[in-house]
Amino acid sequence: MARIGVFVCQCGNNIASTVDTQKVAEEMKKIPGVVYTQDYKFMCSAVGQELLKKVVKEHRLDGIVVAACSPHMHEKTFRKACEAAGLNPYRCEIANIREQCSWVHHDKTKKTGTLKSTDLTRMTIERLKKNKPLKTINIPLKKKALVIGGGIAGIQAALDIAESGYEVILVEKEPSIGGHMAQLSETFPTMDCSQCILTPKMVELSMHEKVRLLTYSEVEKVEGYIGNFRVQIRKKAKSVIEDLCTGCGECIEKCPFKADSEFEVMKGHKRKVIYVPFPQAVPNIPVIDREHCPKFLKDKCGICAKVCGPKAIDYSQQDEIITEEVGAIVVATGYDLMPVESFGEYGYGRIKDVVSGLYFERLASASGPTGGEIRRPSDGKVPETVVFIQCVGSRDPKRGVPYCSKICCMYSAKHTMLYKHKVHHGQAYVFYMDIRSGGKRYDEFVRRAIEEEGAVYLRGRVSSVYERDGKVIVEGADTLSGTQVEIEADMVVLATAIVPRKGAKELAQRLGISYDTYGFYNESHPKLRPVETNTAGIFLAGTCQGPMDIPDSVAQGSAAASKVISLFSREDLVREPILAEVDERVCNACWDCYYACPYSAIEQHPLKGRDGSIVRWVARVNEGACQGCGVCVAACRSKAIDLKGYTDEQVYAAINALV
Amino acid sequence: MDREKKLREKARELLESKEVDLVIGYGWTRYGKRVAPVFITRPEDVDRLIWNPMCVNNLTLYITRKYPDVKAMGRPAVVVKGCDAKTVNVLIQEGQLKREDVVLLGIPCEGVVYRQELYDGEVTKENVSPKCVVCDVKNPPLYDHLIGEKVEEGSGFEGARNIYQEIEELDKKPEGERWAFWMEHFERCIRCYACRQICPLCYCERCIAEKNMPQWIDTSAHGRGNVAWNLKRAMDLAGRCVFCGECERACPVNIPLNLINQKLSMVVEESFNHRPGYESEGHPPLIVYSLEDREDFIR
Numbered sequence: 001m002a003r004i005g006v007f008v009c010q011c012g013n014n015i016a017s018t019v020d021t022q023k024v025a026e027e028m029k030k031i032p033g034v035v036y037t038q039d040y041k042f043m044c045s046a047v048g049q050e051l052l053k054k055v056v057k058e059h060r061l062d063g064i065v066v067a068a069c070s071p072h073m074h075e076k077t078f079r080k081a082c083e084a085a086g087l088n089p090y091r092c093e094i095a096n097i098r099e100q101c102s103w104v105h106h107d108k109t110k111k112t113g114t115l116k117s118t119d120l121t122r123m124t125i126e127r128l129k130k131n132k133p134l135k136t137i138n139i140p141l142k143k144k145a146l147v148i149g150g151g152i153a154g155i156q157a158a159l160d161i162a163e164s165g166y167e168v169i170l171v172e173k174e175p176s177i178g179g180h181m182a183q184l185s186e187t188f189p190t191m192d193c194s195q196c197i198l199t200p201k202m203v204e205l206s207m208h209e210k211v212r213l214l215t216y217s218e219v220e221k222v223e224g225y226i227g228n229f230r231v232q233i234r235k236k237a238k239s240v241i242e243d244l245c246t247g248c249g250e251c252i253e254k255c256p257f258k259a260d261s262e263f264e265v266m267k268g269h270k271r272k273v274i275y276v277p278f279p280q281a282v283p284n285i286p287v288i289d290r291e292h293c294p295k296f297l298k299d300k301c302g303i304c305a306k307v308c309g310p311k312a313i314d315y316s317q318q319d320e321i322i323t324e325e326v327g328a329i330v331v332a333t334g335y336d337l338m339p340v341e342s343f344g345e346y347g348y349g350r351i352k353d354v355v356s357g358l359y360f361e362r363l364a365s366a367s368g369p370t371g372g373e374i375r376r377p378s379d380g381k382v383p384e385t386v387v388f389i390q391c392v393g394s395r396d397p398k399r400g401v402p403y404c405s406k407i408c409c410m411y412s413a414k415h416t417m418l419y420k421h422k423v424h425h426g427q428a429y430v431f432y433m434d435i436r437s438g439g440k441r442y443d444e445f446v447r448r449a450i451e452e453e454g455a456v457y458l459r460g461r462v463s464s465v466y467e468r469d470g471k472v473i474v475e476g477a478d479t480l481s482g483t484q485v486e487i488e489a490d491m492v493v494l495a496t497a498i499v500p501r502k503g504a505k506e507l508a509q510r511l512g513i514s515y516d517t518y519g520f521y522n523e524s525h526p527k528l529r530p531v532e533t534n535t536a537g538i539f540l541a542g543t544c545q546g547p548m549d550i551p552d553s554v555a556q557g558s559a560a561a562s563k564v565i566s567l568f569s570r571e572d573l574v575r576e577p578i579l580a581e582v583d584e585r586v587c588n589a590c591w592d593c594y595y596a597c598p599y600s601a602i603e604q605h606p607l608k609g610r611d612g613s614i615v616r617w618v619a620r621v622n623e624g625a626c627q628g629c630g631v632c633v634a635a636c637r638s639k640a641i642d643l644k645g646y647t648d649e650q651v652y653a654a655i656n657a658l659v
Numbered sequence: 660m661d662r663e664k665k666l667r668e669k670a671r672e673l674l675e676s677k678e679v680d681l682v683i684g685y686g687w688t689r690y691g692k693r694v695a696p697v698f699i700t701r702p703e704d705v706d707r708l709i710w711n712p713m714c715v716n717n718l719t720l721y722i723t724r725k726y727p728d729v730k731a732m733g734r735p736a737v738v739v740k741g742c743d744a745k746t747v748n749v750l751i752q753e754g755q756l757k758r759e760d761v762v763l764l765g766i767p768c769e770g771v772v773y774r775q776e777l778y779d780g781e782v783t784k785e786n787v788s789p790k791c792v793v794c795d796v797k798n799p800p801l802y803d804h805l806i807g808e809k810v811e812e813g814s815g816f817e818g819a820r821n822i823y824q825e826i827e828e829l830d831k832k833p834e835g836e837r838w839a840f841w842m843e844h845f846e847r848c849i850r851c852y853a854c855r856q857i858c859p860l861c862y863c864e865r866c867i868a869e870k871n872m873p874q875w876i877d878t879s880a881h882g883r884g885n886v887a888w889n890l891k892r893a894m895d896l897a898g899r900c901v902f903c904g905e906c907e908r909a910c911p912v913n914i915p916l917n918l919i920n921q922k923l924s925m926v927v928e929e930s931f932n933h934r935p936g937y938e939s940e941g942h943p944p945l946i947v948y949s950l951e952d953r954e955d956f957i958r
Contacts, residue, residue, distance in 0.1 A: 586865035588724065590753040595942045617754070635946055637895045638863035639870055652873035 002033035002129050005061040006121065007052060008097075009043035009068035015102040018113035024067065024097075027118050031125055035059055044074045049081040056085035063087075063128045067095040067121045088133035090577070090645060095124035119658060126657035130650045134577040139624040141227035142327040143568045146171065148219055148507070151179020152550060153542025154332035155201050156557030157564075161330075162210035164565045169324055170205070171233055172215045174262075176281035177202055179334055183263060183278075185364035185372075187550060188414040189445035195280060195367065202282040214322070216287055222511050223600050225625040226537025227327045227573045237317040239288035240274075244312035247284035251304035251313065252276070259292040265359045266377065269369050274304050279367060288313075328537050328564040331511065331521060332557065333504060335543040338393040338400065338497040346392060346494055347465040352378040353472050354465060354492045357411060364418045374422050376491045379470075383490030386419055387474045388412045388430045389462050393497030395433060401497050401518060406547040408495035409436045413446045415493060416455035428455040429487055431462050431476055439549070458485060465492055498547040512598055513538055520546045531560040536627070539563050578628035578645040580621045586640045587618040593632035593641060594619060601625035602632060662766065662807040663710045666738065669764060669804050670705040673736050679762050680733025683721050685714040693775050696721065700732065708738075710806075712782045715771045717903040719746040720859040722761055736762035738806075740771070741796030745901035745936025746859045748801060752942055753899075755862060765802025767810040770794070774908065784819035789917055790904040792819045800937060826922050841889075841919075847912040848885040850878065854892060854906035854916055860899050867891060889914070897923035898945045901936035930955075 006028040010016035021039035028037045036059045042048050043066055056064065064087065066078045071094040079089035097117040105113040143166050147158040150172030158170045170177070182202075184194035206213055214235055221232040240251075252272050261271035263278050271277075273293045274286050288304070290296040295315055305313040337358060341349040348354045353376045355363075366372040376383045390408050393400030409432070416428035435457070437443040449455045460477035467473070474487045500519035508515045513533040514522040521544050524532040531539050539560040542553040582593075584607065594602040605620035619632075619641070633641045633648075642648055670682045686697030686707040694713040698721075699705055718737050721729045729735065739747065744765060750756040770791035772778045777786035784792075791814070798809045829837060852868065855861045868876050868888055876891060877884025893916075900920045907916040928934055930953060931944035941947070 586863070588755075588862060588864055590755065590862075591942065592753075592946045595946050596948070598948065637867070638865055639867050639875070640865070648875070649873050652875070 002063055003059065003061050004034045004063040004065065004125060004128060005036040005052075005055055005059060006034055006038075006065045006067065006125065007043050007048075007055075008037070008039040008117075008121070009048070009066065010039060010041050011069060011098055011102075012042065015068070015098050015117075018102045018105050018107060018110055019097060019117045020110045020114040021067075021117075023114055024117045024121060028065075028121055028125065031122060033129060034125060036061065043068050044077055049077065052078065052081050053085040056082065056087055061087065062091060063131065064092040065095055065121060065124045065128055066092070067097045067117060067124070069098040070094075070096045070100070090134040091128070091131055093124050093128045093131065095121040097121065123654040123657045127650045127654040130647065130653050131645070132647075134644055136577055137575045137579075137623055139227060139573045139575055141568070141570065141573050142229075142325050143167070144169070144324070144326045145328045145330065145564050145568075146219075146229070146231055146324065146326040147330045147332060149179070149332035149334055149542070149544070150174075150177030150213075150215070151332060151334045151542060151553070152181045152198065152201075153334070153553040153557040153560075154179070154330065155198075155205050156554045157330045157332060157539075157541050157561040158211055159201065159205055159208070160558050160561030161564050162205075162208045164561075164568075165210065166565065166568050167210050167212070169212045169214060169233075169326065171217050171219055172213075173218055174277060175216045175238070175275075175285075175287045176277050176283070177205065177213070177215060178278070178280075178282065180358075181550060182280070183265070183358060183365075184361045185366070185368070185418060186414065188410045189439075189441045191414070191417070193366070195365075199280045199282075202280070206282045213283065215283060217322075219507065219510065220321070222329070224325075225599055225601070225627070226535075226567075228624055229326050229329060229537065231324050231326060231329075233322045233324065235320040235322055237290075237319050238285065239290065239313065239315055239317050240286055241312045241314050241317070242283070242285050244310045245285045246310055246312075247286075248309065249276075249286075250307050250309065252286055254303050254307045256303065257292065257294060257301070259289055264362055264369055266355060266362075268377070288315075328539065328567055329511065330539045330541055330557075330560045330564060331507075331513070331533075331544055332541040332560075333501045333507060333544040335498045335547070336501050338499045340392055340494060340496050343392060343399065345462065345464045346389065346492070347467075347472075348494055351465065351467055351472060351492075352376075353383075353490065354494065357408065357415065357493055357495045360415055360493045361411075364415070364422070372422070374419055374426075381490065382423055383426065384423070385427050385429070385487065385489045386416075386491045386493060387462075387472075387487055387489040388415055388428060388493045388495065389474075390430065390432045390495045391497075392494040393499075394495075396497075401499065403518070403547070404436060405495070405498040406436070407498070407549045409434075409446070410439075410442060410549065412493075412495050413437075413449040413455070416449050417453050420453045420455070428453075429474075429489070430455055430457045431474075432457060432459060433461070439551075460485075498543065501544065504544065511535065511538055520544065531556055531563060537567070573624075575623070576628070578643065579623055579626040580628065580630070580632050580641050580643050582619045582621060583640045583642070584618040584620070586638055588638060588640070589617040589619065590637070591619070592635045592637065596631050596635040598629065598631060599625050599627050601627070663708070666710055666764065666766065666806045667705045667708050669806060670699060670708055670736065671702045673762060674699070674702040674705065678734075679736040681729070681735045682708070682738075682764075683718050683729075683735055684708040684738040684764070685710065685716070685718075698729070698732070710738075710766060712769075712771045713775045713778050714738075714740075715775065715788065715905075715908065717743045717746060717857075717859055717905050719743050719750065720857060720905075723750065723755060723859050723862040724864070725856075725859075725862050734760065734762070736764055736803075738764045738766055739799055739802065740766055740768040741794065741799045742790055742901060742903045744799035744801040745796065746903060748936045748939045749860060749899055749901060749943070751939040758939065762804070763799070763802045764804050764806055765799035766806045767798045767808070769797060769810055770816065782816075784816045787816050787819050788904055788908075789820060789822045790902050792816045792821055793823060793902075801939070822917055822921050823925070826918060826925065829918070829922075842882070842886070844914045845885045845889050846882055848880060848889060848914060849912060850880045850885065850888065851911060853909040853911060854914075857905045857909040858896075859903075859905075860896060860901075861892070889919070893919045893923055896920055898927040898931070898933060898943045899935050900924055 008021040008025045025037040025039040082092040083089045147170045158168045217235045223230045255272040257273040258270035362368040394405040437446045460479040462476035504519040541557040541560040606614040609615045673679045682699040773788045876887045933944045
């Protein structure tokens with residue numbers, strides 16, 4: 001007969017206010033195999049843990065049930081205490097009578113709460129009786145990291161990991177690293193030049209001996225598990241041999257064909273067909289845009305190959321598949337801006353002088369298409385009046401997204417200042433819903449825009465934007481004065497919502513990480529595990545997780561890196577033994593589990609006879625890869641698979657205790 | 660009969676050349692009135708093989724892991740109708756069989772009877788098997804040797820009971836009535852497991868019905884266990900059942916198993932655009948995760 005001890009926690013008043021813990025403890029005494037029960041104010045306190053250890057030894061217990069909060073909170077605490085008392089930690093089970101009972105029952109007579117707690121604890125006791133002692137397992141660890149995305153968050157993460165001596169592979173989709181930050185003019189609230197602070201980091205990264213930079217590349221396939229990921233990366237054909245190219249730019253100079261520039265945001269701005277996205281690109285190696293190059297479309301031209309001194313142009317170059325083994329992955333894929341053509345009232349796409357915030361950044365940038373002069377797109381005139389409209393798509397649950405894009409209040413204030421610095425006699429108007437300027441020196445910055453730089457802030461929404469006599473007319477409400485306003489503007493700048501990067505969901509599915517309804521990646525815990533995902537070994541940095549500004553992105557890049565570094569600082573990985581196990585005697589080798597497993601943790605294993613010939617095949621679990629999710633258990637028709645720690649027998653015993 | 664003669668010739672040729680050790684086909688029972696599976700190992704016995712509309716059994720049953728003694732007899736040749744050949748495809752998909760391990764004697768079929776005792780020299784709309792009414796594989800989709808000429812596809816049993824119409828009509832009934840319909844049928848179940856034994860896709864080494872640690876499915880022939888058993892059996896076949904109709908034929912208490920199997924097949928086809936048995940690549944869809952899955956059941 002088992003010798004089980006039951007502790008019922010009062011959790012101060014959290015549990016005790018709706019559950020009669022003493023009565024629960026007394027009821028449990030009646031169950032065969034239970035030799036000790038007690039209720040206590042705080043089981044998780046040092047005193048409570050000491051009590052548990054003492055009782056285990058004194059009563060020679062072989063199992064413990066703690067009826068307390070969710071196992072997410074203190075399962076580890078109590079299992080450690082058990083281990084210290086000489087008991088196998090997996091002989092300790094938690095009955096959740098707080099989140100699943102006392103917090104959801106408001107009956108102050110304690111009747112329902114006590115009844116349910118009794119049931120939950122009884123179920124856990126029966127389940128515990130079927131528990132087998134389990135041992136943690138050790139698996140080897142590959143000390144090399146993969147960073148996906150070469151924006152500021154990815155750059156920071158890669159640099160931090162490389163600086164601590166571990167190898168890093170950084171994969172970037174575009175021909176250059178830098179991300180959105182490379183497109184910005186100046187940054188709030190200090191107004192330092194974005195490129196000037198970014199490019200040194202880009203260069204540092206590319207020069208770092210521990211970093212392998214793969215630009216113009218995409219992650220195609222991810223297999224494996226924490227410590228042992230196998231990653232397939234498609235290195236798209238640049239049509240330029242990287243080892244030979246000196247970055248002289250002769251090919252770009254002489255190329256006679258042009259296509260729309262992705263970097264300069266708005267249509268009409270052209271780049272060459274062989275190009276680097278911007279002058280400070282890292283690596284400074286051009287790529288040929290095969291979709292627009294006549295050499296690839298019609299087999300004509302070929303000038304770039306003729307002018308290239310080191311003979312680096314290779315039209316026959318093919319995409320290359322690179323396979324790498326890494327121990328951890330940092331996802332830093334960044335964001336896109338919401339396409340706002342569908343918001344008819346703002347006239348974007350219809351009226352030339354209605355532009356996005358990112359376009360305004362390019363206008364204000366010294367390296368931008370106008371060399372930093374603010375000129376409107378339609379006729380190149382310097383705009384005398386500019387209207388900035390905030391929350392375009394953001395905080396608009398009906399047509400856009402319900403969330404706040406977080407950075408627009410700040411960058412719009414910055415835009416008004418940049419504009420005022422460049423066009424002294426100009427007037428900036430801002431339509432806003434609320435000014436959200438939480439952050440170090442952020443509110444002071446906005447106040448400065450209003451009080452010193454003379455931006456007029458109008459609280460209200462814009463109802464329509466239309467053209468009249470070469471002007472852009474903005475009609476809207478000023479809800480503070482209660483009047484309708486009409487502004488004759490020369491240019492309108494829309495602060496469009498931040499949305500997840502195109503293809504974010506597909507990448508998440510490839511990686512096996514979860515995402516929210518919009519496509520932003522989910523952190524493991526919004527407060528306490530902000531850069532971890534629920535898939536062990538995969539971490540998040542930057543705006544792939546949600547709207548965030550540069551300081552936040554950098555902080556997250558460093559945070560994700562520190563997680564990777566602390567993971568790599570161990571000799572090998574210690575894993576929980578909650579793993580699937582195949583009963584090979586009854587396995588049919590139908591491979592349902594093999595196909596169902598999201599972690600590729602099932603292997604097809606031959607059972608051999610004495611003469612070495614294969615007698616039959618069975619499924620076997622790779623303990624390193626298995627995450628204990630239980631999908632295979634559900635898939636197996638003959639129930640030849642069980643999940644250790646959550647076996648069918650345990651579940652059945654728990655259900656039986658209830659019916 | 661022409662087909663019969665060709666079948667025997669091919670069987671003799673295969674056995675004499677030692678290409679196979681065994682031919683699994685149909686033959687007369689001792690009294691010469693009913694048809695049963697026969698296992699021919701010697702060339703001189705091939706005349707026992709027959710072919711007529713009473714040859715209903717799905718003989719692929721005998722090449723599954725359920726029959727290790729048949730496997731021990733050596734490399735088999737199996738006589739397959741179109742519907743039976745589809746089973747082979749699913750067995751290959753599920754790793755139970757390699758294509759080269761079996762020789763398939765495909766036999767074009769113009770319909771078999773629902774139950775042998777109903778046969779009176781002709782297959783009519785009254786005695787035809789419901790699978791033949793909606794058949795689209797009169798010519799086997801998979802074979803090594805075709806016995807005789809191909810026949811024209813299409814049913815030709817106008818006015819016979821149509822399983823899909825029956826399902827549609829059942830679907831129109833309110834939920835309570837449908838539940839009552841099935842309860843009435845499942846209550847009769849005597850848990851003889853004939854449906855399981857005859858199904859070539861019910862090949863588990865150890866059936867969950869026989870697992871007793873824990874015993875998920877109550878073994879006594881009582882409402883609760885009966886529902887659990889019948890639902891588990893049907894669910895396990897969803898997206899895999901090729902509609903050979905053997906389970907319903909074997910059922911001694913006439914539970915309309917074709918109805919429940921085909922209802923689930925329709926749901927799977929609608930959701931995953933998959934009809935089992937037409938190809939040997941891939942894996943049944945309820946198991947496989949694909950980015951193209953519609954996921955519209957998650958609401």
